[in-house]
Each structure stands twice: as C-alpha cells, then as structure tokens.
Amino acid sequence: MSQRKKPKEKKHLPLPELLSDEPKLETLGNREIIVEGCKGIAEYSENLIKLSTGTLVIGFTGTEMLIQSFDNGVAVIKGIITEITFVT
Template structure:
C-alpha cells in the first residue's frame, strides 16, 4: 500500500481544484481565494480580495494578494477607494508585477 505524505495530499487537492475549475470554466484562483485584478486602460486598476497594503507612494503601490505580492508602478498613483477587500488605484499606470 502506498504511503501518503503531506506533499502528495496537497498535490491531490490542487489537482481536484484544477479539475473543478476546468469543469466550471473559471480560474482556479477563484476557488482558492486569489485576488481578482481588473485594469481599465492605463489609468485605473481594481483589486478584489487583497489582504492589505504593503507600500503606498506616488510611484509604487504594493498590495498583498495572499501568496503573491501585487506591485503597481506608475506616476501620481492614488488609492481612490479602499475597503478591507477592495482597492481602486488611479493614476498613470506603467506596470504591474507579481512577486512571491
């Protein structure tokens, strides 16, 4: 009988989540609480399900997305609307990066 390990349990869960998300035709992050990001041109960006602000200035806004950090770079960046789960960033957006 094969012995189960914690890593194999996590792989099994990830595979099941991938199967379910594919069957429902939705991104797997939607099932695991990942952040949803919407960019409107280069002037507005919304982030749903963020976990908090890590850095905020005119040129860079860093938000925690749980297991990823969302880095928005630009000029005259502003947090127009901010709630515990939702952030709306305006300004001249020149780049978005994701770091672990």
C-alpha cells in the first residue's frame, strides 16, 4: 500500500514593508517623530498627542508639543517627548 504524499505547505512571501497597514515611526532623538500611515488625530492637548493609525493608537507625551505638519497620512511631531504609548 502506497503512502499518500503529504500536501506541500505553500510558503508565502512576507508582505513588503510599504504595503503593510502597520504604521511606521521614525524618531530623531526625543525631539522629532515622523509617523507614516496616520489616519487621524485621536486626542490633542498641550502635553499629549494621540494619533490613530487604524490598528493602533499611538500616544506621545511630552512638553512643547507641536504638530509640524500633517498631510497625506504623514505626521511630523516635534517637542520634548518623554513617553510613547501604544494602545491596541
């Protein structure tokens, strides 16, 4: 009796970074953060900025917080950032 061959597992290539829905963060020290894949602003106060990225809400706490630009899903946040939080 011949053994049935096991079906081969299909291996998928990982999605390229650019095509994934995950937000991309780039920090320059604690003074500037560039967030790509930003859907909107969830909260904005003097010391806290929360950005909605669809899957996550990212919070930036600090002083002298400034949104330098917010266009085409890219937000540039400046200030003295002391804390970054991720809320799923």
